[in-house]
Amino acid sequence: MIIPFEHKSQAHCESGVTSNLLKHYGVPISEPMAFGIGGGLFFGHLPFVKVNGVPGTTYRIYPGQIFNNVCKRLHIKSDAERFRSVETGMNRLTENIQNNIPTGCQVSVFYLPFLPEVFRFHFNAHNLVIFGEEDGFYQVSDPVMDDKCIIRYEDLAKARFAKGMPEPRGRMYYIKQVPQHIDMKGAIKKGIKQTCMFMKSPPVPWFGVNAIAFLSKQILKYPIKLEPRKATLYLGNLIRMQEEIGTGGAGFRFLYAAFLQEAAKETGIDGLNELSSRMTGIGDQWRNFAYNTARICKARSTDVVSYSELSNQLYQIYEAEKFFYNELSKVY
Amino acid sequence: MKLEEVPQEKKNFKDGDKAPQKVLYVTDNLGSYTQTNSAGWEAENVVLEQAWEEIDHQLKVAMQQVRNGKCSPITYYMIKNRMDISILSSYVNKWQWQVRRHMIPVVFAGLSKGMLDKYAKVFNISTDELKKLP
Structure with a gap:
């Protein structure tokens, strides 16, 4: 059985899935809007959590939060399930399809055969929508793909029950009921407030804007403490997290700027327009940072001067973002 | 990023021909945001390689x-x-x-x-x- 589902390719997987799912139920919400209301923007740098031997860096909130927050803030009834056994997990998914419910799933990128080999790493926080099932093949709407795809039962089972942090454990989520009236304004306010709080107030150096300053200090140590190969790998990973497919580029900052612009139209608060163009400026700064970092990676340089330049650039981004969130929190 | 600055630097990886277009949000000359596609960016290609x-x-x-x-x-x-x-x-x-x-x-x-x-x-x-x- 195949549910008539409209696939639209989007910049980021989770906000894209959220937007596509909600549109199916007649809620007109764009991807940037879903990202902003879901409070998707974040920054974190955790030198003690190593992924493939490289410190973890994130530009977004924990997986699953965007969908949950959007549903909560728009008063949409939704449900999410996790499973212990592969079989029950797959059966529940098929059951959902037969009940005409397009269902979002958290999967690992490594087991998705329709993606090119070069992008397939053990990254477990990818999202896609399953909207049909026929003879052991599932219909997939993956927001990063241009078109709809199909996937075999075995592959999907592996992808949904992949191991390693963050473990999907077959997580699937779907919408149960949509209210008559959608209060966008209230939801936008809550989304913005959350982002301000998450970026400004964590009292530890690993999260929020403070983490950007922290990272800029860490980068100074790379050429001294690490061998050249490792140092450039650390830098390369930063840029991959920021620019690779599924981020919309420049670490979600452009996506957020697009949200602020749309929010200004929706709420009529003029100040958000100016903040949006400021966020675009911050995104461009991140992009410059990526460009310079990639140059160092290519040259395999451990020249202390070029690392301290990078560090300076990051510190400027820190100051710009800190100022930005202070201004943003004054809007509400 | 502005619409006319969107990079189209496609890189031929092993099986990169299957690579999907990347969706980006960029500003047009009036400063309002639109969605556009990019084939890839040099910096991104370097770190993936x-x-x-x-x-x-x-x-x-x-x-x-x-x-x-x-x-x-x-x-x-x-x-x-x-x-x-x-x-x-x-x-x-x-x-x-x-x-x-x-x-x-x-x-x-x-x-x-x-x-x-x-x-x-x-x-x-x-x-x-x-x-x-x-």
Whole structure:
């Protein structure tokens, strides 16, 4: 059985899935809007959590939060399930399809055969929508793909029950009921407030804007403490997290700027327009940072001067973002 | 980023022709946001290539170590599947120190059939293939 589902390719997987799912139920919400209301923007740098031997860096909130927050803030009834056994997990998914419910799933990128080999790493926080099932093949709407795809039962089972942090454990989520009236304004306010709080107030150096300053200090140590190969790998990973497919580029900052612009139209608060163009400026700064970092990676340089330049650039981004969130929190 | 600045630097990876277009949000000349597509960006290509070079490098090192009898083939296949010890250990349901132990050739030689099957299944190869290098 195949549910008539409209696939639209989007910049980021989770906000894209959220937007596509909600549109199916007649809620007109764009991807940037879903990202902003879901409070998707974040920054974190955790030198003690190593992924493939490289410190973890994130530009977004924990997986699953965007969908949950959007549903909560728009008063949409939704449900999410996790499973212990592969079989029950797959059966529940098929059951959902037969009940005409397009269902979002958290999967690992490594087991998705329709993606090119070069992008397939053990990254477990990818999202896609399953909207049909026929003879052991599932219909997939993956927001990063241009078109709809199909996937075999075995592959999907592996992808949904992949191991390693963050473990999907077959997580699937779907919408149960949509209210008559959608209060966008209230939801936008809550989304913005959350982002301000998450970026400004964590009292530890690993999260929020403070983490950007922290990272800029860490980068100074790379050429001294690490061998050249490792140092450039650390830098390369930063840029991959920021620019690779599924981020919309420049670490979600452009996506957020697009949200602020749309929010200004929706709420009529003029100040958000100016903040949006400021966020675009911050995104461009991140992009410059990526460009310079990639140059160092290519040259395999451990020249202390070029690392301290990078560090300076990051510190400027820190100051710009800190100022930005202070201004943003004054809007509400 | 402005609409006219969107990079279209496509890189030919091994099977990169299947690579989807990347959706970007950019500003047009009036400053309002629109969605557009990009074929790729040089900076992004460089770091993706670097990640793969690193895997190739590690594979070569591991191959040499297995040949010299310093590691068991598990090390090689782990890297081939882009895993690290923590991921592999959760797939085979063992502690990390146990997986590290299985990477010692003497210990590997004494592993039970069941344990070998488990590893082979994770690496998506047969048990015979697991015992030797490709």
